[in-house]
Amino acid sequence: MKNRVIQFIKRGEIVTLCNVPPTRTLLEVLREDLNCTGTKEGCNEGDCGACTVVLGEADGGKLKYSAVNSCIRMAHSIDGLALWTVEDLAADDGTQHPAQQALVQSHGSQCGFCTPGFVMSLFGMYQNHVVQGEPISRELAQAELSGNLCRCTGYRPILEAAQQMEKLPQVRVDEPDLLQKLELLAQAGRGLEPDLAYISPRTLTALLSARAAHPDAQIVAGCTDVGLWINKMHKQFDKVLDVSKVKELRLIEDTPSHLSIGAAVTLTDAFAALVADRPQLHTFANRFAGLPVRNSGTLGGNVANGSPIGDSMPLLIALGSRVVLMSEKSGQVVQRELPLETLYTGYRTNVMTADEVLAWIKVPKAVEGEWSRVYKISKRFDDDISAVCLALNLHQEDGLVKHISIGVGGVAATPVRALQTEAALLGQAWTQSTVQQAMASLREEFQPISDMRASSTYRTLVLGNLLQRFWLESQGEQQINLESFTLEGEPA
Numbered sequence: 227m228k229n230r231v232i233q234f235i236k237r238g239e240i241v242t243l244c245n246v247p248p249t250r251t252l253l254e255v256l257r258e259d260l261n262c263t264g265t266k267e268g269c270n271e272g273d274c275g276a277c278t279v280v281l282g283e284a285d286g287g288k289l290k291y292s293a294v295n296s297c298i299r300m301a302h303s304i305d306g307l308a309l310w311t312v313e314d315l316a317a318d319d320g321t322q323h324p325a326q327q328a329l330v331q332s333h334g335s336q337c338g339f340c341t342p343g344f345v346m347s348l349f350g351m352y353q354n355h356v357v358q359g360e361p362i363s364r365e366l367a368q369a370e371l372s373g374n375l376c377r378c379t380g381y382r383p384i385l386e387a388a389q390q391m392e393k394l395p396q397v398r399v400d401e402p403d404l405l406q407k408l409e410l411l412a413q414a415g416r417g418l419e420p421d422l423a424y425i426s427p428r429t430l431t432a433l434l435s436a437r438a439a440h441p442d443a444q445i446v447a448g449c450t451d452v453g454l455w456i457n458k459m460h461k462q463f464d465k466v467l468d469v470s471k472v473k474e475l476r477l478i479e480d481t482p483s484h485l486s487i488g489a490a491v492t493l494t495d496a497f498a499a500l501v502a503d504r505p506q507l508h509t510f511a512n513r514f515a516g517l518p519v520r521n522s523g524t525l526g527g528n529v530a531n532g533s534p535i536g537d538s539m540p541l542l543i544a545l546g547s548r549v550v551l552m553s554e555k556s557g558q559v560v561q562r563e564l565p566l567e568t569l570y571t572g573y574r575t576n577v578m579t580a581d582e583v584l585a586w587i588k589v590p591k592a593v594e595g596e597w598s599r600v601y602k603i604s605k606r607f608d609d610d611i612s613a614v615c616l617a618l619n620l621h622q623e624d625g626l627v628k629h630i631s632i633g634v635g636g637v638a639a640t641p642v643r644a645l646q647t648e649a650a651l652l653g654q655a656w657t658q659s660t661v662q663q664a665m666a667s668l669r670e671e672f673q674p675i676s677d678m679r680a681s682s683t684y685r686t687l688v689l690g691n692l693l694q695r696f697w698l699e700s701q702g703e704q705q706i707n708l709e710s711f712t713l714e715g716e717p718a
């Protein structure tokens with residue numbers, strides 16, 4: 227298998243790399259091949275943010291900037307994009323970028339491991355907010371720095387630096403020039419031949435043909451799960467099929483009845499659409515990993531990966547979502563649509579055949595009178611994986627439960643729907659005594675395991691308690707959820 231050429235733009239110049247193996251990470255290329263050692267390796271698993279870089283891509287005639295973790299990003303995935311590392315921010319005469327100056331002035335610079343990552347997240351924030359004339363609130367700074375950890379000291383000066391950036395003289399990227407160069411790279415159309423080790427189709431037709439021809443290739447999207455198999459489990463793949471550049475799968479179709487989210491839509495964009503439809507999901511969306519992971523990872527990757535503690539599936543199940551699987555058979559496109567909860571057959575196994583890909587996730591939109599909530603229980607508030615996740619969607623009529631769907635994570639080998647508890651609730655009066663019986667039913671319905679995230683007893687107990695919280699919230703008790711508290715701990 228041939229390794230295709232990778233081309234991207236760094237500091238205004240086109241960088242060309244040859245012979246990069248399919249599973250070589252962007253961080254390895256930066257540090258070992260390009261000698262850009264400003265980007266650091268901390269955890270090598272997407273958790274700490276030391277390796278944060280910023281990517282730029284053309285999006286509807288504008289540049290879209292995304293801070294991502296280079297340690298779990300395959301180098302081939304940045305073909306055709308613009309890249310900034312911490313070396314690229316200062317001007318040619320050495321003048322610091324506002325992201326750097328603000329950090330220095332706020333006494334926010336810390337050790338050489340975490341600081342470059344913080345600077346790059348600040349740069350991403352600068353491009354996405356300051357340059358657009360949007361002020362950076364403390365809450366926004368905290369949300370956007372949630373993927374950057376410092377193991378030793380305080381975050382206050384760094385959060386202050388985020389808010390100081392807008393007060394410094396503005397520095398602008400030459401976007402017209404960059405967009406022109408990106409267009410040149412796009413026209414070159416390199417690396418689309420079928421016999422390559424890293425196949426990155428641009429269209430759905432090309433993806434389905436590639437899947438049919440290479441059922442043995444490892445599919446990747448944002449690589450935020452697969453990157454860990456490579457770095458931590460030392461898996462190597464001879465052939466990789468990257469779905470992240472397929473233009474049809476990067477779209478969100480907004481119809482009166484549902485959102486049809488392409489499998490390659492990033493978690494950032496998918497959650498933005500879901501939150502626009504159901505604003506109560508805002509906190510939950512921000513608690514899915516940290517921003518750099520959400521900027522790379524896709525909704526399709528989360529669903530296809532099928533982890534029992536994956537966050538989006540309980541929510542999507544409760545909302546009645548369906549998935550569309552597609553393949554090419556004898557030159558014809560074949561598709562099937564199924565309820566999300568029926569996708570899974572066991573621990574990280576599903577009904578997808580070797581020639582199929584997940585193409586769309588169809589999420590019914592909010593309807594008047596629905597009461598839906600999702601609760602994530604994890605050891606750490608930010609950037610942590612769920613121990614238990616419970617999502618519920620309720621419709622009442624005349625005080626009776628007309629419809630209830632319940633999605634659960636962390637209690638079985640797959641994300642599941644709590645069918646027994648739904649049946650116990652359906653048609654009943656929505657009262658405390660009904661809910662207490664349903665809590666008992668929910669606790670009996672699953673037999674979770676004990677692991678490092680939580681014991682079986684804790685998971686069972688908390689599951690019922692979350693149903694009680696749902697009931698209390700439905701009765702107007704708002705002080706029991708995290709959204710009712712400000713960062714300072716004062717009720718809003």
Ligand SMILES: Cc1cc2nc3c(=O)[nH]c(=O)nc-3n(C[C@H](O)[C@H](O)[C@H](O)COP(=O)(O)OP(=O)(O)OC[C@H]3O[C@@H](n4cnc5c(N)ncnc54)[C@H](O)[C@@H]3O)c2cc1C
Pocket residue numbers: 271272273298444445446447448449450451452453454469489490493513514515516519522523524525526527528529530531535536537538582583584585609610611612
């Ligand atoms: C630091 C960190 C924090 C995280 N926090 C969370 C969290 O809070 N909640 C959570 O749920 N997850 C979390 N994750 C896991 C991960 O980010 C998500 O599962 C993410 O959605 C995976 O998407 P991806 O595009 O990166 O998938 P990839 O890693 O590229 O792929 C994952 C799997 O899906 C398959 N796949 C991808 N796309 C398709 C497709 N279109 N068709 C068929 N198969 C496909 C791949 O073959 C692979 O098996 C975290 C990960 C990291 C590193």
Ligand code: FES
Pocket residue numbers: 266267268269270271272273274275276277278295296297298
């Ligand atoms: S090195 Fe820690 S997130 Fe990449």
Ligand code: FES
Pocket residue numbers: 336337338339340341375376377378379
């Ligand atoms: S990790 Fe850098 S100062 Fe704490």
